[in-house]
Amino acid sequence: MLLILTEAFEESTDLVLEWLLHYKIPFFRINQEDKVTLQEMNISNEAFSFSIVVNDAVSIHANEITAFWYRRGFLHTPYSYQQDHFFTDNPQLAKDINQNLYTELQNLKQVLYEYLDNRAHINSFASRNNNKLQHLQLAAGLGLKVPHTLVCTQKANLRSFYEQHPDGIIVKPNSSGFFFKTEEEGITEDYAVYTNCISADDLEVFPDDFFPTLFQQKLSKQFELRIFYLQGKSYAMAIFSQQDKQTELDFRRYNIARPNRNVPFKLPAALQQKIKQFMKQVGLGSGSLDMIYTPEGDYYFLEVNPVGQYGFTGAAGNYPLDQLIALHLKQQYEKEKVS
Amino acid sequence: MKKKKYHKFPEALQQQLPLYYYYFEAIGETDTSLQSRVRFHGSAPLQTNRSAVRNFYKHISRML
Numbered sequence: 021m022l023l024i025l026t027e028a029f030e031e032s033t034d035l036v037l038e039w040l041l042h043y044k045i046p047f048f049r050i051n052q053e054d055k056v057t058l059q060e061m062n063i064s065n066e067a068f069s070f071s072i073v074v075n076d077a078v079s080i081h082a083n084e085i086t087a088f089w090y091r092r093g094f095l096h097t098p099y100s101y102q103q104d105h106f107f108t109d110n111p112q113l114a115k116d117i118n119q120n121l122y123t124e125l126q127n128l129k130q131v132l133y134e135y136l137d138n139r140a141h142i143n144s145f146a147s148r149n150n151n152k153l154q155h156l157q158l159a160a161g162l163g164l165k166v167p168h169t170l171v172c173t174q175k176a177n178l179r180s181f182y183e184q185h186p187d188g189i190i191v192k193p194n195s196s197g198f199f200f201k202t203e204e205e206g207i208t209e210d211y212a213v214y215t216n217c218i219s220a221d222d223l224e225v226f227p228d229d230f231f232p233t234l235f236q237q238k239l240s241k242q243f244e245l246r247i248f249y250l251q252g253k254s255y256a257m258a259i260f261s262q263q264d265k266q267t268e269l270d271f272r273r274y275n276i277a278r279p280n281r282n283v284p285f286k287l288p289a290a291l292q293q294k295i296k297q298f299m300k301q302v303g304l305g306s307g308s309l310d311m312i313y314t315p316e317g318d319y320y321f322l323e324v325n326p327v328g329q330y331g332f333t334g335a336a337g338n339y340p341l342d343q344l345i346a347l348h349l350k351q352q353y354e355k356e357k358v359s
Numbered sequence: 360m361k362k363k364k365y366h367k368f369p370e371a372l373q374q375q376l377p378l379y380y381y382y383f384e385a386i387g388e389t390d391t392s393l394q395s396r397v398r399f400h401g402s403a404p405l406q407t408n409r410s411a412v413r414n415f416y417k418h419i420s421r422m423l
Contacts (some may be wrong), residue, residue: 212386216382
């Protein structure tokens, strides 16, 4: 059986599963919203096995899992480790017990994830994070051009970086985006942070010391590239985001009334090869890469999101990405079944 | 283009945050595709401020 770990509201997973049904590949989908409990883990000199129960209903034994697709999310193991009300007179003990139970549970989950990573698989829980700092460093090491990047904690350093880059500097998270909702007087509001340009006025407002923050040289662009990578192949689209004030810094500030023009794009063979090397080094079988093509004709690597959405790349490029993922999973499953 | 509305964190807290926290902008009211993107990212729906706070600290701890 092919095991899939994902989220309940994940359209790409739904579409891949339709193809798996078509190809008659047996699979089981675990969403991060599902409750997963460990029934047993058995370790001896002869064998290793475990069984888990999903939503108190379906039992899965380790040897049933032949292949694994890590799409998104995590195994939700809702054991309670909130002991505080038992130890009101000793809050430190409650804290220590909670920490101990948490560690015990993390160890169990680590072994489950490692077992899944040792099956034929696409991506893994361990490589799910979009660590821009790590990825930029690896990309630069492989000869991909990267924008000059600074992480600092003091305004003096930031000011010096700002002065080094007359075309401007940007600020963004070093991990994936973060969203939150507020509720005030019955009015809810969603907030997100995108890439922003730092102005001289902003510099005046910032405190002298701050939490480690990532800044980057602002690059001029002819267009942006969104590249979906799958097992050695790149499927790219060019996004003409720079012609619209709303999207020029970050295409995710979608202009609904007048969307950016997105077209399929063929990457140079040498760049495809470098992307392949890069993805191998970061241990990703698939992912969504963002790059910039400058007016000077240079390709700059920005980041890779291991769990990024690829539906719009498939649609704009006319790439059958859901089917390609399903075919790859089918191949993995059949290879493991035979061996 | 619609004028952006930024979220203001308490000033004392702002100094303990990455500087991109100055730029959290309101989304969603007129932008349905972004709302669905939020849903697909699994970070939402954040129904209460409590969950927003929990996610906030999770996010901070991931960065260090």
